[in-house]
Amino acid sequence: MLAGLLGGLAFLFSGCSVFSSPQNTFAPAGEVAHDQRWLFMLTMWFAIPIMLFVELGLLVMMIVFRKRRGHEALPKQVHGNNALELGWTIAPALLLMAFVPFVVGGIVELGNTPKDAVVVEVNAFRFGWYFGYLAPDGTLVEGDPSSVSDPGPGLYIPLGKKVELRLHSADVIHSFWVPKLAGKTDVMPGRTNHMWLKGDRLGDYAGQCAEFCGLSHSLMRFHVKVVTQEEYDRYIQCLVTGEGCDEFSGLSVRAAGD
Amino acid sequence: MAATSIPKRMSFPQAMREARAAGATYQGIWSWLTTVDHKRIGVMYGAAAFFFFVVGGIEALLIRIQLTAPEQSFLNPDQYNRIFTMHGTTMVFLVVMPMGAAFFNLLVPLMIGARDVAFPRMNAFSFWVFLGGGILLNTSFFTGGNIFAGELGAPDGGWFGYAPLTLKAYSGGHGIDYWVIGLQILGIASLAGAFNFIVTILNMRAPGMTLFRMPVFVWMTLVTSFLLIFAIPVISVALFQLTFDRAFGANFFNVSAGGTPLLWQHMFWLFGHPEVYILILPAMGIVSEILPVFSKKPLFGYPFVVFSGVAIGFMSWGVWAHHMYTTGLGSVANSAFGISTILIAVPTGIKIFNWMATMFAGTLNLKTPFYFSVGFIAMFTIGGLTGVTHSIVPSDYQQQDTYYIVAHFHQVLFGGAIFALFGGAYYWFPKFTGKLMNETLGMINFWLIFIGFNLTFQPMMVAGLMGMPRRIHTYPSDYGWEFWNAMATVGAFTIALGVLVFMVNFVLSLRKGEASGDDPWDARTLEWTIPSPPPAYNFAEIPHVHSLDDFWHKKYTEDSEGRPVPLPAGASDTAHANGHGDGHGIHLPSPSIMPMIAALGFPIIGLGLVYVNDTHQVWSWLGGGSLYLLMRPLIAVGAAIMVVGLYGWAFEPATEE
Structure with a gap:
């Protein structure tokens, strides 16, 4: 589904008329711009699922856990959960670290001027x-x-x-x-x-x-x-x-x- | 009686005593000018910041009108440049920062069980300096010639003021001088406030309120204040350098004399990135207070939320060069700052997950403050994720300085900070007025702003990816940007409508809002234990704190399954005793006009510095009359006023005998 979404996004940006521009970064005509678009889309693979998780999560919670009439019982008082919290500290950190080789590699590639240029x-x-x-x-x-x-x-x-x-x-x-x-x-x-x-x-x-x-x-x-x-x-x-x-x-x- | 008495000449000390007595009555304009009460200073900070919010908002609307369609000439390029410069400067320095200060002032002493801040007169001084600086900065609009013919004199170098564009050679006139001096003065106000809150928080907590029993908002105030005292000196030095370049021909940024433009960028962003967190951390504090109350659950993982806030504070010093990837820093620096920028997403993510976990399985009371807080998480998450895309340096070369960036930081500063500040206004309004804000209008307000916000800034993201650069006053018709820009303009006016509804709601509720009682939200922190509005002395009896969310635990106990059980009224004698005493025998600091007099010196000195080299026309109006003055002596006049203020301040008794 995500692939479809991202593919659709890329298609929209390059195809549809309101998405076409002589300066469109999504319609590259050269190697550098092409690689840059690829890297941006790679980031989207990580960013869009997290965004959907948070936005839909908030929406669902607003509906499911809303206070209902006549429902006066108070919720269980959960103060935290160290394992869970360490999990969402370490997991994103590791996930983000996966980008480092791409970032450094890209910087070096673009920073080193080709000799035969x-x-x-x-x-x-x-x-x-x-x-x-x-x-x-x-x-x-x-x-x-x-x-x-x-x-x-x-x-x-x-x-x-x-x-x-x-x-x-x-x-x-x-x-x-x-x-x-x-x-x-x-x-x-x-x-x-x-x-x-x-x-x-x-x-x-x-x-x-x-x-x-x-x-x-x-x-x-x-x-x-x-x-x-x-x-x-x-x-x-x-x-x-x-x-x-x-x-x-x-x-x-x-x-x-x- | 008053009619028959013949006014006698009073001695000066006698007059000052009478003035302080008048101030202490809490009535009339004089009592506001001389107040040292943190609540009143907070109200004034909030009112001034909201005024500037309207000003900055009008500037935003002018920008949006100009960009609605291609090739428009609603504004000429000169006006456009000045207006977008002032929009950014105003929203950062005159709106979000002082709004933070407003909430610190209103809440910190109440939340830690104190009767005032550590240095009440310095607090008043901080506000008046801020107001003077803000007015001075905006005065620049009127100095460009005939304002009725659209000749504006405001700064035209962007809010980031990149040298060498801001040097005399490229920006004549006095706009940049007003900007430099104005920001310098605002920095003094921020420093005075920051030191005050650090000392207040560290020294004036009620007995039993250890650091880890402090509400998260107080923690975020502490972190923000520390960021301020380290960040402001950096920009102060940079501004001094720019002043010396412009006024006295120094060569810090003058390339032809060996100066380095990059020096400015390093200094500006070394201040500027911590500044971003100075703007957002108070908002995170506000949301961390609202979510638990409206979920009827404690904040999930209080230590994680606090420590991630502190971690953000530290890490904010190591990411400044991500504003400078395209300046040619080289591969090593770009890699290092790319990685540090990736990492700062981690503590931010922790907060988002912890807020969501706070809501999870709660009993969500869907009121306006809660909507704004959830809106904050929803929008701030997009801002944070687009921030991660900036850390991917090679692809950021495409996005740097485009509307994608404009969308990103509005997602953080409007979808983040401003949403939280609205939420905070709805949440604490009853505490300071004794009345509830209207819920129906609140919902209209929220939805207008939420929809308007998304209509304005999500299209900008698309326009940016389609190659639209920032800070352009117009664009060609066949670049494919008009649809997105037209949408953004519609959104901006929707936001404006939402702000209008807020103003209506605020005034109506103030006049005939429903009575709120002391604790309308069934809240958790100390400010809700005292009457609404709080008495001048805050707490009749200084509370003793036994735990985090002390007030909650005085209202509820937990059964074996961890569900709260209400304690019978009166079971806890302190729950309602706080603040309901008569306040006799409490010594409060006396009102004083001296902080205002001392603060008045700064804009006058500033005006002298702006025109330090001028001996000719400084003002003209209606295309006709002009005012010729030698402005340099104003420096001495301002300094003299400041000395009088400080002298009076030092020798005035802090409290009446």
């Missing part, structure tokens, strides 16, 4: 983003910045490749978040944070700043475009030489809302 420089400022790439000759080339009204060219990443993001902030704390590809990492001023992600499906994925950064925080949106290796190479070529950019220019004027 494509490196991208992410720059955040109030209120926009721009992205820098390594050209074949090792120099840094940068795309145009986004702004509150212009979504900019977005971040291009090659399909199926692990991409290391180096996060830099020019002013206050921001947070880089593309829900369908990976959970967020804060972009701190004065230090470089790292994260990695991988796009497993071609597409255009919405992201936005997830750390409150002032007046137009809500409008600090951006896009990540998962493209084929060839298209990625052509984009880098466009940034380096300024040629062949026509196929990319149309994208930058698309509304941020799609």
Whole structure:
């Protein structure tokens, strides 16, 4: 029954229209977001039965043990039960400990940047983003910045490749978040944070700043475009030489809302 | 007589004596301003906190109206940021914390069989400092220019005030200054209250009331007070640093000068996480009092409930960085704080199971306080379980800073703390007024709030999982969030209606509620042994305590099967003797205006500090007139007032001869 419930939940989140969103964490398009959803659902296997037990337990007790008219006898005075109480101290503790390997494993996996990753420089400022790439000759080339009204060219990443993001902030704390590809990492001023992600499906994925950064925080949106290796190479070529950019220019004027 | 007497000039000491005499009459406004009676201070704490609850609630409704549909411009981004900052700040520091203080004040001395708190005037001081700080904080709304044109001056950095966003370079104006100074002042109030309750609980218990005969609520007060005295200094230091950065150009958080923004986060959450338990432990205490009374059974596993509360207190110091998983702390720190966060679920779980076991096989008296307490368990459990999902660090990277988090902590702080506080209000109302609150209105109140709560916050959980971040003033129309946001807005107004019903019920019951008698619920703790409302001196005769739930055992004995058998009236001579004496010969501390005068100094000093670098316009209204003042001297004026208050306080006799 539980499996059905959880499966139904996952289905609803990915299928039904009120449950669909370009930023839906339940419709992952990359390895990191996929693993994160899996781990969240794993937690639900533990959390939902306990929730049902408590909520239904309370409801049943309210009905069964309610004071009835003409029923004046007082209940037996139970002061406690050490064995029972030790049980519900130790059992949840052991159950919870079962999560530790997943937690630590996940932290280490996401914390260690893959060695063969494509490196991208992410720059955040109030209120926009721009992205820098390594050209074949090792120099840094940068795309145009986004702004509150212009979504900019977005971040291009090659399909199926692990991409290391180096996060830099020019002013206050921001947070880089593309829900369908990976959970967020804060972009701190004065230090470089790292994260990695991988796009497993071609597409255009919405992201936005997830750390409150002032007046137009809500409008600090951006896009990540998962493209084929060839298209990625052509984009880098466009940034380096300024040629062949026509196929990319149309994208930058698309509304941020799609 | 009064008409014929010619008023004479009195000497100052004479005037003070007359004022104290007037205060001691328990009538008129003067008696409230000078009161040192813990019950009256509790009432004032409760009234002020409820006022701020309404203010914070209106802010919440404004936020909900703005977010009802996508791309709305009911509020502009600037107004939105200021209003959500004040909503969070108000609800934490001006509502739930002082509501806790209100219940401590009203109940702790009564529950431990004392005539007042250990330091009655410091208690009054604590309240007036709180009120001054709260008013100062909210004054900021009026300082942004023309408020009638919607120009607000309130802080705009979020209730967590993350540096460097809160530095002068990114948040000009004085909103953040009001926030920093306001919180600093509120911290003083909390510290004064916390020390007072620790000394009261440790030193002033009635004979025979050992620590393990104390009601759980008193235990939770003790734990909360200890958390306060260790947590408040941490945020005080952080606030001083921010003040120095903003006012005097220090560089604690200024990155370009080598400062570290993460320092603020560590300090803030090292305070902020114990703070979460400061907010919830009093609520757990209230529920632990209500459930046994309405189940007609003792609390299941009293030592487990007490020790798990103490364990939560200790463990709350080891989980602060779970607010910072995404800041790049590194794998070791994230793992350690992930595991400690997993573990803090254990003592919380113990409490939930023990409360359920208390209800099990009881005779459940389904009255409003009980409904709110069960609602507390039901909602707090969801809050706790969603809390466990935050300890799963890798998947929390997705949920951090989304509406899932907003839903989670409202589940804990509204579904938890506020539910329990409503329950407590219904439960103890008869004790302090001698009247019962109306049950029908109580049920309407509960169901409106319960349904409204679920309509508001469960959809937020979905919106968060669907990728909606926190603290955004608007969102695009095709992101799939509008259905959930519209639902949340409907829920928020349902809650507001519920709060309105509570206010109506409170006023109606106060005016013509059914008489309650001394012990309407057949309760277990000492406050129910004395008349309702209690006399100024609480206990005519200090009770002698022989067991946990002493009052119950004076009313009932147990047969061989463990079922309670009522003792014949009068069998226990102390059961009804307590508090019914005439109170002659009891020395109570005299009323004093001095704590209020001393407290008045703080907001004045604060105003001077907010404008310490300003020599120009500080106020304008209606787009026309302006007020130009040099504000810095206010620091000296406030300090002088405080010294006068403290001097008078020190030299005034504590009791009349």
